Amino acid sequence: MASGIPAATPKITEAEIGTGASMNGQTQSISLRLLKGFALAIDHTRVPVCSSTQRLLAFLALQDMPRSRTYVAGILWPDVTASRANANLRSSLWRATRAGHPIIDVSAHDLAISNDVTVDLHEAVAHAHRLLDNSRSCDDILTMQTLAGLSSDLLPEWPENDWMLIEQEQYHQLRLYALEAMTERLTEARRHGEAVAAGLTAVRTEPLRESAHRVLMKAHLAAGNRGAAVRQFEQCRRILREELGLEPSPSLRALLPPHTERNGRTRLQPSAPQLKV
Numbered sequence: 001m002a003s004g005i006p007a008a009t010p011k012i013t014e015a016e017i018g019t020g021a022s023m024n025g026q027t028q029s030i031s032l033r034l035l036k037g038f039a040l041a042i043d044h045t046r047v048p049v050c051s052s053t054q055r056l057l058a059f060l061a062l063q064d065m066p067r068s069r070t071y072v073a074g075i076l077w078p079d080v081t082a083s084r085a086n087a088n089l090r091s092s093l094w095r096a097t098r099a100g101h102p103i104i105d106v107s108a109h110d111l112a113i114s115n116d117v118t119v120d121l122h123e124a125v126a127h128a129h130r131l132l133d134n135s136r137s138c139d140d141i142l143t144m145q146t147l148a149g150l151s152s153d154l155l156p157e158w159p160e161n162d163w164m165l166i167e168q169e170q171y172h173q174l175r176l177y178a179l180e181a182m183t184e185r186l187t188e189a190r191r192h193g194e195a196v197a198a199g200l201t202a203v204r205t206e207p208l209r210e211s212a213h214r215v216l217m218k219a220h221l222a223a224g225n226r227g228a229a230v231r232q233f234e235q236c237r238r239i240l241r242e243e244l245g246l247e248p249s250p251s252l253r254a255l256l257p258p259h260t261e262r263n264g265r266t267r268l269q270p271s272a273p274q275l276k277v
Helices: 051-061 071-076 080-097 120-132 144-149 162-188 192-205 210-222 226-244
Strands: 030-035 039-042 043-048 105-108 110-113 117-119 260-262 265-268
Touching: 030 120, 030 265, 051 071, 051 105, 051 110, 071 080, 071 110, 071 210, 080 105, 110 192, 120 144, 120 162, 144 192, 162 192, 162 210, 192 210, 210 226
Parallel strands: 030 117
Antiparallel strands: 030 039, 039 043, 105 110, 260 265
16 A cells, blocks of 8 residues: 655644644644545644554544454454464554654553544544534534535545445445535525535535435525526436436426426526516
8 A cells, every 4th residue: 555645744734733642741733634635744744654554543543442452453454364463563553653652542452543633534523413413503613614524535545445445435425414414504594605515515525416416406596596406407317317317306306496398408487577567
């Protein structure tokens, strides 16, 4: 697996860094980025990480509890003997902790990502669950920063393996539902431009997903843009026909304003002329 970390150490923006550990009396910021691509940054500076240690850090960051060394070694190196897997784990742990930064909590038997590490995925998942909870207000996270966090998949360029595929699909589905919920909340708040941006992100993420087209059409209609809603319906219909041989559902069509069909395309029905009194 390619490391994906350049030899240079470019600065990372403040948005990618969280305030983290304290070592020798000095406050450090340690951030682990898993969305879009892997990056580890310490005190605002991106640091190189070898591929095996990348896998270890990513795996631990995806766990909701400490894992035994034996379990971690077996998952990350399934095609070698147990003794070889344990040796690989020891090597990766040494590389991750040799600089003295508190990235991994290591005990005699268990491993866990340190609480001092800010993981972008954790924040995105928390935002997604809030957006999907209709009983909670989300005004403080209806921001373009939240949208940016929900716009990328989990390590999309990593080679396929069983444990990562499950995590990737789980987050992919969660962020789709969250993007749709965010579009609806922004539409209800009459923040039409942001609602359309969130809806477009949902459609771009999964073009075959009718529910994504639905919330985007509703955002256009709420803004008074009937033509844009019709164009979105046409795009949905074309994609479903070409890719799946399906037609949009009647409920999606019912969102449209009065229309007529001409040559298989949706047209707006002209309004009746108004008589002057």
